[in-house]
Amino acid sequence: MTFDVAVLIGRFQPFHQGHLHLVGTALERADRLLILLGSHRCAPDTRNPWSSQEREQMIRAALPDSLQERIEFIPLRDHLYSDNLWLAEVQQKVTSATEEGDRVLLVGHRKDRSSYYLELFPQWEREDVPIRGDIHSTAIREAFFSGQPEEIWAADLPPAVQAQLAAYRKTGRYCWLAEEAAYIRTYRQIWSVAPYPPTFVTTDAVVVQSGHVLVVKRRVRPGQGLIALPGGYLHQDEKVVDGMLRELREETGLKVPKPVLEGSIAGSHVFDAPGRSARARVITHAFLIQLKAGPLPAVRGADDAEKAFWMPLADIYAHEDNFFEDHVQIIQHFISRF
Numbered sequence: 443m444t445f446d447v448a449v450l451i452g453r454f455q456p457f458h459q460g461h462l463h464l465v466g467t468a469l470e471r472a473d474r475l476l477i478l479l480g481s482h483r484c485a486p487d488t489r490n491p492w493s494s495q496e497r498e499q500m501i502r503a504a505l506p507d508s509l510q511e512r513i514e515f516i517p518l519r520d521h522l523y524s525d526n527l528w529l530a531e532v533q534q535k536v537t538s539a540t541e542e543g544d545r546v547l548l549v550g551h552r553k554d555r556s557s558y559y560l561e562l563f564p565q566w567e568r569e570d571v572p573i574r575g576d577i578h579s580t581a582i583r584e585a586f587f588s589g590q591p592e593e594i595w596a597a598d599l600p601p602a603v604q605a606q607l608a609a610y611r612k613t614g615r616y617c618w619l620a621e622e623a624a625y626i627r628t629y630r631q632i633w634s635v636a637p638y639p640p641t642f643v644t645t646d647a648v649v650v651q652s653g654h655v656l657v658v659k660r661r662v663r664p665g666q667g668l669i670a671l672p673g674g675y676l677h678q679d680e681k682v683v684d685g686m687l688r689e690l691r692e693e694t695g696l697k698v699p700k701p702v703l704e705g706s707i708a709g710s711h712v713f714d715a716p717g718r719s720a721r722a723r724v725i726t727h728a729f730l731i732q733l734k735a736g737p738l739p740a741v742r743g744a745d746d747a748e749k750a751f752w753m754p755l756a757d758i759y760a761h762e763d764n765f766f767e768d769h770v771q772i773i774q775h776f777i778s779r780f
């Protein structure tokens with residue numbers, strides 16, 4: 443053992459034999475291993491189906507009793523629009539789990555461009571572990587959520603994870619995700635014949651009044667039943683701000699006169715993280731509408747919204763993993779500035 447602590451960052455969706463090999467390597471090199479479970483409490487979708495708690499159970503179940511005490515799990519939120527905030531959180535969490543002077547080793551495999559984050563920790567030594575087999579979580583999830591036989595999705599999983607996933611297939615959450623996966627597959631197929639991969643433009647409204655934000659419950663896929671900002675695709679013949687006001691009215695029935703809404707726009711921002719939507723490349727223009735204090739205007743869900751309601755700002759965090767795509771991060775962006 444050359445190191446006191448090894449750090450392994452990942453989503454482990456699900457935890458497979460390649461990940462197990464990384465854990466084994468880390469524990470050969472260091473006394474303790476900190477597993478940072480990324481994408482903690484993010485919107486549930488076919489890319490991030492399992493919660494941090496479920497992932498910890500998966501990983502612990504795949505390891506022998508003798509190793510359990512040497513491993514600690516640390517959930518880690520994404521900050522899609524700020525690598526610096528994410529880095530600060532990683533640094534802070536590792537610092538509080540280690541002692542001053544500990545020798546720290548970062549373990550990982552540089553699989554593609556998405557592994558760029560492994561280069562962002564010059565303060566630690568790094569071990570780039572070679573890929574184990576041709577094992578990819580994306581392929582496992584695709585086979586699992588498209589209902590393929592167990593021998594296809596389970597081949598590269600530790601036996602305990604196989605058993606956990608087999609049980610998971612009987613849950614309502616699995617059915618919901620399998621339908622989401624089918625919707626996304628069809629959506630992508632429809633657009634696969636376009637001469638270029640399409641980029642879609644949407645708008646979102648962040649209407650805030652007296653410490654509440656106006657949200658909807660989605661009636662349609664993707665994200666059916668999740669909480670979202672009122673918004674949608676921009677029409678060919680409208681300006682971005684008009685598309686935002688149209689969607690706001692259609693989905694929430696907010697009866698505030700248009701000039702008042704326009705006059706209450708306190709900020710706008712483009713949200714363009716390439717992976718923010720599972721459908722395709724979708725860039726959204728979001729607007730903050732800050733209404734004057736007073737009783738909350740009546741709203742009612744319609745069109746793509748099953749329900750519209752005012753949510754106290756404090757409740758956003760309690761419901762974080764029930765929000766669609768990056769909508770919590772969009773709300774956070776505005777409420778931390780205005």
Ligand code: NAD
Pocket residue numbers: 451452453454455459460461463464479480481482519520521522523524525526528549550551552553556557559571572573574575576577578579
């Ligand atoms: P992952 O589960 O895909 O991979 C975890 C590790 O296992 C990686 O080092 C990967 O290369 C390695 N691996 C995968 N297959 C392997 C195989 N067959 N053999 C050997 N090694 C293999 O996790 P990930 O997506 O890389 O996790 C990164 C996390 O960090 C995510 O949650 C991401 O959102 C987060 N992140 C966040 C920000 C931000 O919020 N600004 C920035 C960067 C990263």
